[in-house]
Amino acid sequence: MINSELYPVIFKRKSIRKFVKEPLEQSVMEELKYQISKLEPLFENIKTDVAILGEGEVGGIFSIKAPHYIAIYSEEKEGHLLNAGYLLQQLDLFLSKEGVGTLWLGMGKPQETLNARNGLKYVITLVFGKANEEIHRNSASEYKRKELNEISSIDGAEKLIEAVRLAPSSTNNQPWYIEGTENKMAIYCKKLSLVKNTFFPLMKKFLPIDMGIALCHLKIAAANFDKEIDFKKENKSSNKNYEYIITAYTKQIDG
Ligand SMILES: Cc1cc2nc3c(=O)[nH]c(=O)nc-3n(C[C@H](O)[C@H](O)[C@H](O)COP(=O)(O)O)c2cc1C
Structure with missing residues (x-):
């Protein structure tokens, strides 16, 4: 799939x-x-x-x-x-x-x-x-999303991270942050205490769902560029603003 x-x-x-x-x-x-x-x-x-x-x-x-x-x-x-x-x-x-x-x-x-x-x-x-409105957007400029440099510090993995950037999230929170290298991306989620909105009690449930959506987009983008991703949970600490979620190991598929 x-x-x-x-x-x-x-x-x-x-x-x-x-x-x-x-x-x-x-x-x-x-x-x-x-x-x-x-x-x-x-x-x-x-x-x-x-x-x-x-x-x-x-x-x-x-x-x-x-x-x-x-x-x-x-x-x-x-x-x-x-x-x-x-x-x-x-x-x-x-x-x-x-x-x-x-x-x-x-x-x-x-x-x-x-x-x-x-x-x-x-x-x-x-x-x-069946949609009773326009079904698709015409270009990436129609997405209300953060800029790439607000969601990642990695240079050279733009094609993969762009797919995360455009992912849908609850109340359009876009809680993701990615650092490391293209071959080893550490993926973080904004801390619940920093999410301020009306649906706060439900955000505890929604944030990890948002992150799962983002990982799906990352995996699909990788497949498109003949790359394979292995997700591994490592022993990494969180920081002031972000909770560590998982690490994506990316490698080129031969042939
Ligand atoms: C986990 C999750 C829960 C959501 N719940 C609702 C909802 O209850 N009602 C709603 O109108 N939109 C909901 N949304 C849709 C988001 O508001 C929407 O994805 C976001 O604003 C980005 O817009 P886009 O999907 O058109 O790109 C939800 C999205 C996610 C990922």
């Missing part, structure tokens, strides 16, 4: 908040189910399940009306939120590539009976359906 076909989507995807009521064609839904079966986790040792839910099955006062929702469920252990972000971002990009509108919905709430599935706990929703 993580391949260079998703790379161009990074430069045009956007959140869609207006959906056509009608469900998508059966063929699109079948292809989506196939793609769900092909998802690549960040951490193999975390059990997850992805469910396609229908109209009315996800609510909450800040919910968005749409014909379909994807809910991800996970066992709760170290890294499970990073992993959930990493997994669902593959579907966000796949659906956008297919011309289907999507929205990460942190403020959604599934019906009570859908809060758990096969012993796994509900994590977050991706809304999807």
Whole structure:
């Protein structure tokens, strides 16, 4: 599922908040189910399940009306939120590539009976359906994002880090910071205490999901430039503003 076909989507995807009521064609839904079966986790040792839910099955006062929702469920252990972000971002990009509108919905709430599935706990929703607004952006200049030098001190890895820069994040927080070298990138997340916004209690959950999304973009960009990335958690300390998350070891794929 993580391949260079998703790379161009990074430069045009956007959140869609207006959906056509009608469900998508059966063929699109079948292809989506196939793609769900092909998802690549960040951490193999975390059990997850992805469910396609229908109209009315996800609510909450800040919910968005749409014909379909994807809910991800996970066992709760170290890294499970990073992993959930990493997994669902593959579907966000796949659906956008297919011309289907999507929205990460942190403020959604599934019906009570859908809060758990096969012993796994509900994590977050991706809304999807036919868009009732412009589906894509036309250029990177339409993204409201920090500049590259605000999110990284690395020289020479711009092509990879640009994909992180454009990643979606909760309330557009863009909590990521990357340092080191192109071959060994240490990836950090802004400390929760420095995130100030109305949804503060939920940010504890959203920040690691944001970081998982960013790692997914990094991996896809690497694939596009024939590079392989191995993510390894190392014994690195955090600093005043940033929490250490993981290190990305990048190498060129031969041939
Ligand atoms: C984890 C997460 C949760 C989000 N929750 C919501 C939400 O509840 N409601 C909403 O309208 N947008 C939500 N968003 C969408 C972000 O606001 C959006 O991705 C960000 O502003 C960047 O805009 P873009 O996706 O159009 O590039 C969420 C995004 C992420 C990554």
